[in-house]
Amino acid sequence: MDQPRYAKTPRRRILALGIPPAVAMMTLGGYWTLLAWGVVGNQPESRTLGAVGPIIAGFGVALAYVCIRPRR
Secondary structure: OOOOOOOOOOHHHHHHHHHHHHHHHHHHHHHHHHHHHOOOOOOOOOHHHHHHHHHHHHHHHHHHHHHHOOOO
């Protein structure tokens, strides 16, 4: 097995590459959810955004958890 190829990724790189997209996904998903509920903006309620928003936010939370959790 080629050891340098399969070496552990440094924690800083994991956090630098994982946390910004996770925060963006949580923010976008939350915004879309609130937009679909009619809390934000003057747009009519949208069933599509109401379904997609929480899913995107959930994926953002999952990505953040995977990046932040301690290694085993």
